[in-house]
Amino acid sequence: MTVTATAPTAIAHPVVKALNGDSPNSSAPLHRAEQLRSLVRLLTDASERVIEGWEAEATQNNNGTKTHAFPPGELYEARQIAVSAGAMIVDLVQDPQIRILELGSQYYEARALHITVEKGVPDILAEAPQGVPIEDLAARTGVKAHKLGRILRALCSIHVFAEVKPGVFANNRTSQALVGNDGLQSMTLSMGGIRYKTSASLPTVLFDPVRGQSESNVETAFQEDAGTDLPWWAWLKKYGATTRRSPTSKTELEIYGLAMLGTGRAHGAVHLEYPWEALGNATVVDVGGGIGSMCLDTAKRFPNLKFIVQDLLPVVQSAPPVWEKELPGAIDSGRVQFMEHDFFNEQPVQGADIYHMRYILHDWDDDRAVRILAALRPALLANPGARLLICDQVMNTTHGCELVDSAPAPLPANYGYATRLSHMLDLNMMTMFNGRERTAEELAVLARRAGLVVERIFKCPSLVWLTRLKVDEGWVGEVA
Numbered sequence: 001m002t003v004t005a006t007a008p009t010a011i012a013h014p015v016v017k018a019l020n021g022d023s024p025n026s027s028a029p030l031h032r033a034e035q036l037r038s039l040v041r042l043l044t045d046a047s048e049r050v051i052e053g054w055e056a057e058a059t060q061n062n063n064g065t066k067t068h069a070f071p072p073g074e075l076y077e078a079r080q081i082a083v084s085a086g087a088m089i090v091d092l093v094q095d096p097q098i099r100i101l102e103l104g105s106q107y108y109e110a111r112a113l114h115i116t117v118e119k120g121v122p123d124i125l126a127e128a129p130q131g132v133p134i135e136d137l138a139a140r141t142g143v144k145a146h147k148l149g150r151i152l153r154a155l156c157s158i159h160v161f162a163e164v165k166p167g168v169f170a171n172n173r174t175s176q177a178l179v180g181n182d183g184l185q186s187m188t189l190s191m192g193g194i195r196y197k198t199s200a201s202l203p204t205v206l207f208d209p210v211r212g213q214s215e216s217n218v219e220t221a222f223q224e225d226a227g228t229d230l231p232w233w234a235w236l237k238k239y240g241a242t243t244r245r246s247p248t249s250k251t252e253l254e255i256y257g258l259a260m261l262g263t264g265r266a267h268g269a270v271h272l273e274y275p276w277e278a279l280g281n282a283t284v285v286d287v288g289g290g291i292g293s294m295c296l297d298t299a300k301r302f303p304n305l306k307f308i309v310q311d312l313l314p315v316v317q318s319a320p321p322v323w324e325k326e327l328p329g330a331i332d333s334g335r336v337q338f339m340e341h342d343f344f345n346e347q348p349v350q351g352a353d354i355y356h357m358r359y360i361l362h363d364w365d366d367d368r369a370v371r372i373l374a375a376l377r378p379a380l381l382a383n384p385g386a387r388l389l390i391c392d393q394v395m396n397t398t399h400g401c402e403l404v405d406s407a408p409a410p411l412p413a414n415y416g417y418a419t420r421l422s423h424m425l426d427l428n429m430m431t432m433f434n435g436r437e438r439t440a441e442e443l444a445v446l447a448r449r450a451g452l453v454v455e456r457i458f459k460c461p462s463l464v465w466l467t468r469l470k471v472d473e474g475w476v477g478e479v480a
């Protein structure tokens with residue numbers, strides 16, 4: 001297995017690895033002082049690299065040239081180190097009891113964000129960059145002025161929105177990302193709607209002697225909260241087009257499709273990390289492709305590629321309007337086709353060059369994930385050059401894993417705070433479907449069970465990476 005070259009941050013020596021992150025002695029004042037000093041040095045060095053990267057970007061924009069004077073991977077790495085070191089400094093200098101109280105009530109910050117998105121606050125603020133008085137915002141949203149003002153102040157204090165004058169609010173760099181961004185707004189609505197409600201039922205299910213031990217996707221917090229026996233996907237297929245479980249004008253199905261688009265875009269340029277150009281006019285089959293968001297963004301950059309987007313019927317039916325808006329002509333010219341396909345059944349498209357699955361395996365427990373992989377094996381066998389690309393998070397632990405580089409000490413080997421979204425999404429998978437985000441080693445085990453092998457991991461400047469699989473020709477196993 002090959003992992004592509006990465007920035008020279010690997011802390012390979014086991015002794016150095018053991019120093020990464022927190023240790024039982026970290027409460028001793030001298031140990032903390034030593035840690036703080038090395039974190040400040042790390043933060044300073046990483047910040048200088050980030051500034052260099054930003055300056056390189058600014059120069060490129062002014063000249064109009066597209067050469068990458070500063071590799072995006074290095075900028076990403078420096079940002080990860082800066083975020084991780086900055087947060088570890090906060091942890092070190094903050095009173096532990098206050099940290100615990102903050103963490104235990106952090107959902108109020110999330111709720112504040114959900115409310116502002118539900119009420120369209122970022123879009124309203126975008127109409128007046130000089131700022132909008134809270135009374136005007138209250139009139140537009142129907143939320144009482146002083147209550148909305150306090151919600152916004154809670155967010156301004158963590159650098160989402162800005163209070164430009166007392167009682168006058170504007171977007172800042174972070175809230176600006178939501179403006180006109182259907183995808184990001186939808187993911188926020190999904191987090192604040194069905195996923196938030198479901199998370200409240202997690203302890204009930206986890207502490208239940210039967211359901212707590214289960215890996216089944218019908219014994220999760222979702223069934224407990226929604227009062228259904230259906231797994232999430234079947235529920236979404238049956239009720240998604242008519243149900244609104246959060247106070248928005250969109251149905252769950254609309255929110256879900258757009259949320260995937262938004263998540264994919266937030267995860268950034270992963271598709272650029274794959275050598276698509278070398279594939280010429282290849283056909284890419286996006287298995288469980290949703291409304292085809294990955295294909296849409298890839299199609300825009302690589303005009304020779306052709307795409308087949310497969311998913312459950314209501315999902316593929318909801319895709320064409322998005323494509324007509326975003327890439328007119330792609331459907332009429334046949335560059336993209338939509339196909340109903342249950343990925344537990346054998347792959348019907350044989351001879352394609354790339355089979356791709358983004359955010360699929362993490363939705364399922366190990367046994368079902370193996371069945372999904374195994375259903376692709378005959379199609380991969382039919383074309384010796386065919387490959388399966390998995391786009392998912394590659395998890396790591398604070399102690400590190402053998403197959404991926406560790407963060408520089410004294411950061412946790414997995415970059416700690418910089419990967420908190422990865423861990424929150426892992427818990428979301430557990431809550432909704434008994435799914436899981438996996439390490440490279442865990443994915444390799446699933447691949448082997450399905451008669452496939454990991455050929456290469458492409459480390460991307462993103463939360464998600466690409467793992468390329470091929471057929472294990474010597475495999476004589478059977479998927480039970």
Ligand SMILES: C[S@@+](CC[C@H](N)C(=O)[O-])C[C@H]1O[C@@H](n2cnc3c(N)ncnc32)[C@H](O)[C@@H]1O
Binds near residue numbers: 312
């Ligand atoms: C997390 S979403 C990812 C969607 C898409 N790959 C993307 O990145 O935007 C998972 C997708 O799996 C689809 N799905 C669930 N069960 C399926 C099945 N049995 N066969 C095919 N697709 C399925 C869902 O409808 C959903 O679109």
